[in-house]
Amino acid sequence: MGIAGESVAVVGAGIGGLSLAYQLKKQGKPVTVFEAAAEAGGKIKTLHLDGFELDLGPVSCAETATLKQLLADLHLEQEVIAAKSAVSKRYIFSGGTIHAIEPSPLKLLMHPMLSWSGRLGLLRDVFIKPEAEQTHSDETVAQFVRRHFGEEAHQKLFNPVLNGIYAGDSEALSISSTLAMVKTLAGTYGSVIKGLRAEKGKLNMSRKIIGIKGGFIRVVEALQEELGADLHLATAVKKITPSENGVKLSLHTNEGEQERFFDKVYLALPSYACADLLADIDAQMASALKQIRYPKVWQIYCEAETSDQVFDGFGFLVPAMERKSLLGAICITNLFPDKAPAGKTLFALFCGGDRPYAFEPSVEQAVKEFHSILKPSLLKVLHVQEWSEAIPQFYVGHKKLLQSLKAWEARYPAIFFAGNYVSGVSLGDCVEYGLKINSEKGSVEVR
Numbered sequence: 001m002g003i004a005g006e007s008v009a010v011v012g013a014g015i016g017g018l019s020l021a022y023q024l025k026k027q028g029k030p031v032t033v034f035e036a037a038a039e040a041g042g043k044i045k046t047l048h049l050d051g052f053e054l055d056l057g058p059v060s061c062a063e064t065a066t067l068k069q070l071l072a073d074l075h076l077e078q079e080v081i082a083a084k085s086a087v088s089k090r091y092i093f094s095g096g097t098i099h100a101i102e103p104s105p106l107k108l109l110m111h112p113m114l115s116w117s118g119r120l121g122l123l124r125d126v127f128i129k130p131e132a133e134q135t136h137s138d139e140t141v142a143q144f145v146r147r148h149f150g151e152e153a154h155q156k157l158f159n160p161v162l163n164g165i166y167a168g169d170s171e172a173l174s175i176s177s178t179l180a181m182v183k184t185l186a187g188t189y190g191s192v193i194k195g196l197r198a199e200k201g202k203l204n205m206s207r208k209i210i211g212i213k214g215g216f217i218r219v220v221e222a223l224q225e226e227l228g229a230d231l232h233l234a235t236a237v238k239k240i241t242p243s244e245n246g247v248k249l250s251l252h253t254n255e256g257e258q259e260r261f262f263d264k265v266y267l268a269l270p271s272y273a274c275a276d277l278l279a280d281i282d283a284q285m286a287s288a289l290k291q292i293r294y295p296k297v298w299q300i301y302c303e304a305e306t307s308d309q310v311f312d313g314f315g316f317l318v319p320a321m322e323r324k325s326l327l328g329a330i331c332i333t334n335l336f337p338d339k340a341p342a343g344k345t346l347f348a349l350f351c352g353g354d355r356p357y358a359f360e361p362s363v364e365q366a367v368k369e370f371h372s373i374l375k376p377s378l379l380k381v382l383h384v385q386e387w388s389e390a391i392p393q394f395y396v397g398h399k400k401l402l403q404s405l406k407a408w409e410a411r412y413p414a415i416f417f418a419g420n421y422v423s424g425v426s427l428g429d430c431v432e433y434g435l436k437i438n439s440e441k442g443s444v445e446v447r
């Protein structure tokens with residue numbers, strides 16, 4: 001069948017699969033989406049409770065050009081809410097208290113959170129030459145940061161940032177896959193600080209942070225509406241069988257088992273779900289996909305009254321060295337005041353994540369820790385959302401795995417990998433994948 005009329009299936013109706021299917025449909029391709037759950041959205045849910053609007057999963061995101069375009073196409077521009085200025089004020093917990101952090105090397109050099117030897121460690125970076133840097137291939141964030149800024153900067157600054165984005169362990173995450181811009185600057189200039197100064201005009205360091213009135217579920221609902229009857233909920237793909245002309249999908253629905261044939265299939269799934277589908281075709285690739293770790297994270301929504309000390313920032317992050325259940329907290333109403341009834345303060349706490357030591361996090365403990373840090377006069381838990389497999393961890397070697405997936409796609413030209421372990425985890429990255437689809441090749445380049 002020719003490109004224009006080829007039939008395409010997208011497996012998985014998270015934001016990645018839905019936005020990809022929407023773009024394919026816009027290109028005129030007959031597209032069918034299969035989602036195992038009874039609802040679309042995957043990691044995106046919104047709960048309305050006693051006048052609070054709780055975004056479960058993503059609570060805010062950076063507005064990229066592609067995301068902005070998608071929201072415009074879906075007529076959701078009016079629903080976009082720009083985060084208040086508190087967004088630029090971020091804190092890190094260290095030594096029993098929270099410290100405001102400004103991402104300026106000069107200000108960090110004088111920061112009271114760092115000891116004198118920690119401050120001196122920051123200066124290592126400016127002496128690193130590009131030739132020396134190029135001898136280092138991919139390494140962990142911890143190894144990279146220790147070489148450039150010293151151990152204290154790693155533990156107190158970089159580790160909590162990785163906790164905030166990935167709920168991840170900087171001792172295992174790959175610098176190239178998680179902080180690609182930092183690694184690229186180092187490759188070119190040797191010193192990250194010199195690179196930042198040289199590229200200041202070109203780097204987009206202050207993207208607008210947005211939320212959606214009614215919650216991110218509105219984006220899911222709008223995409224769902226566009227796809228109409230082409231989206232099949234409660235329909236799990238149990239098996240994929242590649243053939244010469246395309247792919248056979250074995251489906252499990254409430255009505256029983258079915259088989260459908262497609263010219264192309266996009267697997268917009270978590271890697272472990274993808275691995276199950278690949279097990280009979282390529283056990284080795286299936287095993288590699290299963291090894292991507294997705295740690296458990298709890299999102300705890302709380303109403304807090306901070307009458308004595310009003311918290312004025314986006315939130316605070318907790319370094320792994322503090323050995324707390326709490327990964328960090330975001331003051332939702334400092335960003336989006338309308339997400340709570342007037343006069344009420346809403347926090348999202350995060351608990352769990354990936355750690356460099358044996359660790360049993362507890363929701364109860366995380367709430368106690370939050371209380372001891374901000375000392376609110378009232379703290380009421382509104383909702384606890386458990387994400388048993390929250391966010392994929394891009395360990396050292398992740399780029400190699402993505403390259404082998406590309407090689408795999410060349411061997412099986414009707415099957416493509418999507419999902420946030422391929423595109424990147426932010427909503428912007430997930431949506432970008434769908435928009436970048438190259439209609440000739442039907443696939444996008446590895447990041």
Ligand SMILES: Cc1cc2nc3c(=O)[nH]c(=O)nc-3n(C[C@H](O)[C@H](O)[C@H](O)COP(=O)(O)OP(=O)(O)OC[C@H]3O[C@@H](n4cnc5c(N)ncnc54)[C@H](O)[C@@H]3O)c2cc1C
Nearest residue numbers: 012014015016036042043057058059237273420425426427
């Ligand atoms: C707690 C948390 C907080 C986050 N915060 C932010 C944030 O503030 N900002 C931000 O930008 N990003 C954030 N993210 C990341 C972002 O939400 C995710 O990266 C994104 O939603 C993942 O989308 P996806 O489509 O790749 O995968 P998913 O949402 O996981 O969707 C995959 C879908 O595939 C379906 N599926 C699985 N197996 C099958 C099968 N066999 N057949 C059919 N369907 C199947 C699943 O049911 C699911 O619906 C957060 C994530 C979490 C968990």
